[in-house]
Amino acid sequence: MQVSNQNNTNILVHEDISDQYKNYIRGIVANLDEESQSKIIEYQNNLKINKLQIFGCAEIYLCRLPSQLSDLSVNECSLSNIDGLQHMNQLKSLSLSRNKIRDIKVLKLLVNLKELHLFHNKISNILPLEHLNNLTVLDLGDNQLIDIEPLKQLTNLQLLYMSDNQITDIVALRSLINLKELYICGNAINDIFSLKFLTNLNILDLFKNKxxxxxAIRTLVHLNELYLLKNQIVNINALRSLTQLTQLQIDHNKIADFSAIQNHPNLSSYITNNQTIAEPSEVLFSDKLSAIFEQNETLHTLKFKGQQLKKQIVRFTKTINTQLIYQMHSILLNFSGATAHLEQILLYISQQDYQ
Structure with a gap:
C-alpha cells in the first residue's frame, strides 16, 4: 500500500515483511501536508503501524499520528512543540533530533521508552526524564544542558551521549554503573572523580574539556577506547592499568612522559601532539624504542606532530637508520625495519624543530 503526492517527493510506504516484523512502516517524507497525514490516520486501523520515520517536514501534527507506534522518528522538521506525544504510551524508541525543541515535559509520560534521541535541540531542563527508568540509550548531545542531576535515577542506561553542552558537574553519573559508552566531549568538565565507579565502560570520550x-580513570580497566584530546593533562600514570585499550587519543595536552602506556599489549594506535616535550622522553626516544614496539605487535603507526625534538632527533634518526624525505613544510621521517613487527612509524616535525 502506498500514499504519494505526484507534485513532490512525499511518499508513504507500508511493508508487510514477515511475522517477525509484521506491519512495519517507514515514511520517506519531505514537507508532508495535512491531507497526507490524514491518510495515515485513515489507514492506521487496517495497517496497525508500529514504526514510522519522518524527515524534513515543514509542519508535523504529532497528535494525528497512530497511537500504537512503538518506534517513531521525527528528525529535521523544525519541530518546537511536541505536545501530542503523550498519547503514544507504547513508544519504545523515539528520535526527535535536529529540531528546535525546548520543552520536553510531555516525555515524562512515555515510561516505556528504551531509546530516546534528542540531539541538536535547545533543551536545558531534563527533569521530565528522571523517571524514565527503562531507558538504555539516551542522546542529549548538542543542547544547552548545565544541570544533569535528573539522570542519576536512570541506572539502566548503557549508552549516554551528552557532548557539546555546558556541563561542569558530572556527580550525577556515579550511579549509572551499567554504562558501557559515555560521550561527554565539548563541555567544561574539570573533575571526573565520579567516573571511577563506572567500571563497565568500554568507550569514554572526554575530548575538549578542562x-x-x-x-579516576585508573579503575576503568575494561576500557577499549579512550579519547582525551584537547585538555590540560600532564600526568597519564592512571592509564597504566588500562591494558585493554585498543584506541587512545591524547593530542593537545601537556604530557611529557608516556611510559605509562609502554607495555599496553592491545594498543593499535595513539596520536599525540604535546607541546611540552622539549627533549623526548627516554622511553620513546632512546635505545629502548625497539623493545617497546617488540611488545606491541599491533602498534603500526605512531605520530608526533609539531614537537620540540631539537638535539635528540639526530641521535634518534641514527639509531633507526632513518631516511629523510622533504614534504611540504615538514620533514617526513619514514622508519622501516625497526623491528620485525612494525609496518610503519611516522614522525612529523616542523623544519624549525630539526636542528
Missing part, C-alpha cells in the same frame, strides 16, 4: 587530573 581536565588536568585523570586519576
Amino acid at each position: 581536565l588536568v587530573d585523570i586519576t
